[in-house]
Amino acid sequence: MEFPQVAAFARLANGSAAPTRSIAGQATKLARSGHYIQYDEVHDEIVIANPFAQAVLFFRGGANGKEAPVRTVMGPHTQIQSPDFGLAVDPVNNELYVAEQDEIKVFPRGADGDVPPIRILRGPHTQLENNYGTPSLRGVQVDPIHNVLVVSGYFQNRGHILIFDRTASGDTKPKAEIVGPRTLITGASYSLRVYPPKGWILNAVRGGLGIWSVNDSGDIPPLYLLGREGGNREEDAGGMAAAGVGGNNPLGEGGGGGLGDRFALNPKAKEISVENGSAIRTYSFPEIF
Amino acid sequence: MEKKAFRSRQSANAVAALALMGSIAVGLIYAGEQQASHQAGPWLVAAAQAQSSRSAAVSKSSPGDRPIRINRTPIRTIKDDGAVFTAVAVDPVRDEIVLQDEANQRIYAYNRLDNTPAAARMTEPKRTIGGNNTKIADNCGIYVDPRSGDIYSITGDTSDNMLVFTHEAKGNVPPVRELKTPHRMFGIAANEETDELYIATQWPPAVFVYRKEAEGKEAPVRILEGPNTKLAGAMGVALDTKHQGMYVGNWGATSATQEGMGYSGLPVYGEGKYRTWDLPDGLQLFFRKRMVPGSGTYTAPFIASFPIKASGNVAPERIIQGSNTHLDWPGHMYMDMDRQELYVANTMDHSILVFRATDSGNAAPIRAIKGDKTDISYPVGVFFDAKNQEIVVSNWGNHAATVYRRDANGNTPPIRKIRTAPEGTPSPMLSHLGAMTYDSKRDEIVVDQ
Numbered sequence: 001m002e003f004p005q006v007a008a009f010a011r012l013a014n015g016s017a018a019p020t021r022s023i024a025g026q027a028t029k030l031a032r033s034g035h036y037i038q039y040d041e042v043h044d045e046i047v048i049a050n051p052f053a054q055a056v057l058f059f060r061g062g063a064n065g066k067e068a069p070v071r072t073v074m075g076p077h078t079q080i081q082s083p084d085f086g087l088a089v090d091p092v093n094n095e096l097y098v099a100e101q102d103e104i105k106v107f108p109r110g111a112d113g114d115v116p117p118i119r120i121l122r123g124p125h126t127q128l129e130n131n132y133g134t135p136s137l138r139g140v141q142v143d144p145i146h147n148v149l150v151v152s153g154y155f156q157n158r159g160h161i162l163i164f165d166r167t168a169s170g171d172t173k174p175k176a177e178i179v180g181p182r183t184l185i186t187g188a189s190y191s192l193r194v195y196p197p198k199g200w201i202l203n204a205v206r207g208g209l210g211i212w213s214v215n216d217s218g219d220i221p222p223l224y225l226l227g228r229e230g231g232n233r234e235e236d237a238g239g240m241a242a243a244g245v246g247g248n249n250p251l252g253e254g255g256g257g258g259l260g261d262r263f264a265l266n267p268k269a270k271e272i273s274v275e276n277g278s279a280i281r282t283y284s285f286p287e288i289f
Numbered sequence: 290m291e292k293k294a295f296r297s298r299q300s301a302n303a304v305a306a307l308a309l310m311g312s313i314a315v316g317l318i319y320a321g322e323q324q325a326s327h328q329a330g331p332w333l334v335a336a337a338q339a340q341s342s343r344s345a346a347v348s349k350s351s352p353g354d355r356p357i358r359i360n361r362t363p364i365r366t367i368k369d370d371g372a373v374f375t376a377v378a379v380d381p382v383r384d385e386i387v388l389q390d391e392a393n394q395r396i397y398a399y400n401r402l403d404n405t406p407a408a409a410r411m412t413e414p415k416r417t418i419g420g421n422n423t424k425i426a427d428n429c430g431i432y433v434d435p436r437s438g439d440i441y442s443i444t445g446d447t448s449d450n451m452l453v454f455t456h457e458a459k460g461n462v463p464p465v466r467e468l469k470t471p472h473r474m475f476g477i478a479a480n481e482e483t484d485e486l487y488i489a490t491q492w493p494p495a496v497f498v499y500r501k502e503a504e505g506k507e508a509p510v511r512i513l514e515g516p517n518t519k520l521a522g523a524m525g526v527a528l529d530t531k532h533q534g535m536y537v538g539n540w541g542a543t544s545a546t547q548e549g550m551g552y553s554g555l556p557v558y559g560e561g562k563y564r565t566w567d568l569p570d571g572l573q574l575f576f577r578k579r580m581v582p583g584s585g586t587y588t589a590p591f592i593a594s595f596p597i598k599a600s601g602n603v604a605p606e607r608i609i610q611g612s613n614t615h616l617d618w619p620g621h622m623y624m625d626m627d628r629q630e631l632y633v634a635n636t637m638d639h640s641i642l643v644f645r646a647t648d649s650g651n652a653a654p655i656r657a658i659k660g661d662k663t664d665i666s667y668p669v670g671v672f673f674d675a676k677n678q679e680i681v682v683s684n685w686g687n688h689a690a691t692v693y694r695r696d697a698n699g700n701t702p703p704i705r706k707i708r709t710a711p712e713g714t715p716s717p718m719l720s721h722l723g724a725m726t727y728d729s730k731r732d733e734i735v736v737d738q
């Protein structure tokens with residue numbers, strides 16, 4: 001983890017391909033431990049955090065090389081403490097969500113510099129707190145069509161997905177919780193994703209990549225379970241999500257049948273790209289788009 | 290007033306977003322779905338269409354139908370087939386160069402004089418250590434004990450450990466010792482006179498000093514940390530045992546720890562080699578909310594020097610920092626103790642910088658190996674081989690380790706080069722990926738690590 005670049009690869013890249021561009025270097029203000037990245041296609045920006053400096057960085061969508069961010073949210077008024085877990089940009093409602101340990105801070109998307117959050121979701125009723133074991137929060141996503149905020153995390157040392165009203169604030173209960181053995185969720189994924197046109201929630205689980213509806217609740221299996229051919233057995237780890245924090249597979253083989261924990265959706269080509277240690281595997285899953 | 294003004298801005302933003310999405314929807318009608326989707330993404334079009342009703346059109350299915358299992362083979366895989374190197378150590382007794390390959394999570398040992406011919410595809414290592422049993426993952430720092438030949442491997446991420454392998458270790462073998470360490474380790478250096486290991490962690494920044502034989506949950510004998518140290522994104526560490534100096538490279542990004550929540554605040558039990566601390570569980574519990582919110586800062590990269598026995602919250606004796614230094618994400622460092630020269634792998638400048646140990650302030654390097662003839666590409670590791678008077682560089686960008694004479698300067702070709710892939714093979718330069726997204730405008734997969 002000595003080279004924390006943001007690298008872009010052509011969608012059709014294959015084999016030992018060089019990135020088409022790489023954002024790296026002192027001027028970029030990047031560091032390692034950025035566990036979330038989002039491309040905001042409306043505003044053509046990339047958002048990523050530097051947890052060391054407690055900063056959220058916005059880059060031009062086409063940024064390259066030693067390029068500085070166009071905006072940086074950091075400073076005492078932000079109250080940002082450890083933004084190394086989930087981030088989400090809601091380009092429709094123009095908001096930035098920063099998930100931190102056991103709370104979610106919301107900023108204007110265009111915020112720059114030392115600005116306070118416009119609302120904070122935290123408190124015992126949120127189930128964002130996990131008083132024992134690992135800090136709760138991992139992933140956060142916004143579905144602006146169904147107007148929900150979706151969160152992955154730990155609670156009482158088990159993984160779960162929480163669904164809140166998008167504008168939930170303060171000590172508010174989630175609308176729904178997807179949790180239990182039938183869900184196949186064991187850990188908590190950094191790379192939670194939503195696909196608003198279909199109302200999907202995508203989250204790595206034991207055995208692969210699970211897909212639920214934003215209307216799901218309780219101990220319910222995923223609607224879809226996407227896996228790698230020859231794997232996808234429930235006893236296989238599905239990447240870091242299944243193994244919990246520290247579940248990295250030394251050989252980068254995705255823990256058996258699972259696809260991996262970090263992934264990206266390409267609705268246009270109906271593909272999902274998945275990290276596999278130091279590799280990027282791309283699969284075609286037209287059924288889910 | 291502020292809230293009202295903000296709501297007003299929000300409203301204006303929403304209108305702007307709707308207008309934009311409206312234009313996208315128009316584009317959808319006139320340009321066809323594929324082109325419009327390429328411009329802005331289909332789900333945003335759907336968002337525009339759903340704005341008024343907020344309808345939730347999701348699939349319904351009974352729980353008994355679930356899950357629908359779909360297994361596929363990947364249609365494309367971006368993967369580096371060659372090895373790319375992070376850290377390097379030279380074993381002058383056994384005449385070997387030992388290299389860390391973080392991308393493939395392996396350690397390779399080569400003959401020191403190996404030199405891949407220009408026409409050759411690659412050079413096979415003498416030994417490879419890798420596989421599940423080795424526990425090697427995110428291996429970013431290395432030390433080889435010149436007396437025993439033991440290989441010490443630092444893990445920078447999830448496993449949080451230092452693994453020790455014997456010189457003879459080969460293949461998928463377990464380490465002979467494992468020390469649990471804090472998170473985000475990078476640099477390692479040894480004091481051969483005191484049999485101590487110095488390990489730097491990036492954030493919260495600190496230097497831990499362990500007994501060389503430490504294993505399990507043994508606690509460090511000293512910790513250098515705190516605001517007075519000025520450490521900020523600590524990376525490489527180098528020692529000068531002749532002149533009792535310690536040098537720590539920093540990238541400059543950091544934030545403040547809450548009072549009493551430094552590593553030194555973690556409870557320690559027992560004495561001597563039985564002196565343990567609670568890693569990693571205690572760290573998780575004890576250090577919750579350990580950072581001061583909003584205290585983050587950036588400074589220019591720098592090298593801080595301390596007395597070799599520095600401990601606690603002490604100020605550095607000197608700092609090398611400023612535009613003349615050309616520091617840009619400095620990686621591993623190594624000291625030529627006889628000449629008191631400090632070698633720095635200056636990753637983003639594609640250079641090896643050499644500073645005087647006594648340099649301070651905005652000092653220019655006294656030598657720099659840099660240029661297209663050097664074959665240096667994203668250098669992360671550097672080792673000064675005092676016995677053979679050579680500089681060995683591990684490159685992240687070109688599947689190669691390169692070797693130079695001690696006094697190399699400027700655009701100097703290497704005297705030897707160990708390659709792991711055919712000359713000119715591109716490298717994705719990927720290691721443990723942190724996150725991924727898709728850039729619909731440029732049709733690119735975007736990752737961070």
